[in-house]
Amino acid sequence: MQSSKIAGIGYYVPKNIYTNDDLSRFMDTNDAWIQERTGIKERRFADRLEETTTTMGIEASKIALERAGITAQDVDFIVFATLSPDYYFPGCGVLLQREMKMKEIGALDIRNQCSGFVYALSVADQFIKTGMYKNILVVGSEKHSFAMDFNTRSRNVSVIFGDGAGAVVLQPADREGQGILSTHLHSDGADAEILAMYYPGAHANKWMRDQPGYPDQELGGLFMTTEQLESGAALPYMDGPAVFKKAVVKFPEVIKEALEANHLGPQDIDLLVPHQANLRISQYVQQLLGLPDEKVFNNIQKYGNTTAASVPIALCEAWEAGKIKEGDLVCLAAFGSGFTWGSALIRW
Numbered sequence: 001m002q003s004s005k006i007a008g009i010g011y012y013v014p015k016n017i018y019t020n021d022d023l024s025r026f027m028d029t030n031d032a033w034i035q036e037r038t039g040i041k042e043r044r045f046a047d048r049l050e051e052t053t054t055t056m057g058i059e060a061s062k063i064a065l066e067r068a069g070i071t072a073q074d075v076d077f078i079v080f081a082t083l084s085p086d087y088y089f090p091g092c093g094v095l096l097q098r099e100m101k102m103k104e105i106g107a108l109d110i111r112n113q114c115s116g117f118v119y120a121l122s123v124a125d126q127f128i129k130t131g132m133y134k135n136i137l138v139v140g141s142e143k144h145s146f147a148m149d150f151n152t153r154s155r156n157v158s159v160i161f162g163d164g165a166g167a168v169v170l171q172p173a174d175r176e177g178q179g180i181l182s183t184h185l186h187s188d189g190a191d192a193e194i195l196a197m198y199y200p201g202a203h204a205n206k207w208m209r210d211q212p213g214y215p216d217q218e219l220g221g222l223f224m225t226t227e228q229l230e231s232g233a234a235l236p237y238m239d240g241p242a243v244f245k246k247a248v249v250k251f252p253e254v255i256k257e258a259l260e261a262n263h264l265g266p267q268d269i270d271l272l273v274p275h276q277a278n279l280r281i282s283q284y285v286q287q288l289l290g291l292p293d294e295k296v297f298n299n300i301q302k303y304g305n306t307t308a309a310s311v312p313i314a315l316c317e318a319w320e321a322g323k324i325k326e327g328d329l330v331c332l333a334a335f336g337s338g339f340t341w342g343s344a345l346i347r348w
């Protein structure tokens with residue numbers, strides 16, 4: 001079956017840099033705590049009015065298309081991963097299609113949070129394998145800053161996340177053994193609520209009925225009440241330590257699964273590009289796999305956790321820095337809300 005290769009890659013990060021000290025102007029936090037627990041030194045935040053998840057995705061896409069040597073009109077399918085879309089619906093895929101003046105091609109939106117890009121890549125890979133499409137644009141983009149609460153009550157969440165976008169063009173590989181060797185995707189919804197944003201949502205469960213201001217009426221009113229909005233119920237929620245514990249198990253598990261499926265071992269990896277959730281998670285995974293520093297790429301220090309954008313931004317920076325050469329074995333891995341997690345093994 002025809003495998004797929006990354007023919008072009010690009011990323012975009014907003015120019016506004018917020019250091020840890022900058023955040024301490026808004027909430028009770030400090031540089032030492034953030035660096036020690038997460039490794040993050042600074043992050044980028046999009047322009048509040050001018051930039052959106054889609055516009056950042058477009059900037060990254062333009063670079064990926066140029067490097068692939070194709071134009072927007074050559075793209076025959078879009079897969080767009082984000083948890084922070086411009087609109088509740090429709091998704092960013094069609095907005096990108098419109099703004100980039102693409103043909104009336106299919107546009108698919110992926111809602112898989114931190115593992116969104118790995119899921120998106122896997123979906124695109126299947127379309128190339130079956131021969132259905134030849135030029136697929138895969139985008140991961142996030143504008144977290146619009147929905148975060150820059151107050152002490154949300155400090156465990158708001159110091160971690162940043163904005164940005166990454167994109168790749170997937171095309172049929174040129175030769176046998178090149179490109180995406182395999183992808184492995186997983187989910188376990190048992191703990192869906194411990195890293196989540198509940199509103200707006202259609203969940204009329206008991207938990208929601210107990211919230212202050214829940215409207216006592218026959219129809220409607222499930223969206224969000226003013227009281228819920230004011231109480232902070234519409235903000236992202238994360239039980240950080242619980243997510244951390246699960247992540248350090250699932251990251252190595254899904255990397256080993258990918259290696260075993262290809263009859264390879266950790267020593268064969270030339271570069272591991274893990275989702276940038278927390279430097280401590282990456283370091284733990286690195287240690288467990290016995291990989292030296294030069295075989296693991298981290299850039300969370302500069303950008304924080306950019307969720308669906310983190311893997312393509314890191315992959316692109318690593319490639320631009322000359323850390324990926326033809327024939328290298330590159331492993332992508334991600335874990336996040338859902339929980340969902342996955343890996344992709346690529347022969348560059």
Ligand code: UT7
Nearest residue numbers: 029030033037038114155156159240241243244277278336
């Ligand atoms: O990519 C999506 C997946 N997400 C993740 O993978 C996140 C995984 N989890 C984590 O990265 C870590 O759990 C965090 C970085 C979120 C938190 O680090 P932690 O070492 O697990 O800290 P904690 O939540 O157990 O909090 C320890 C203390 C608490 O104070 P007390 O109760 O000990 O007095 C928090 O209130 O640190 C406090 N704290 C803060 N202090 C200063 C929480 N956030 C902050 C903050 N600044 N920003």
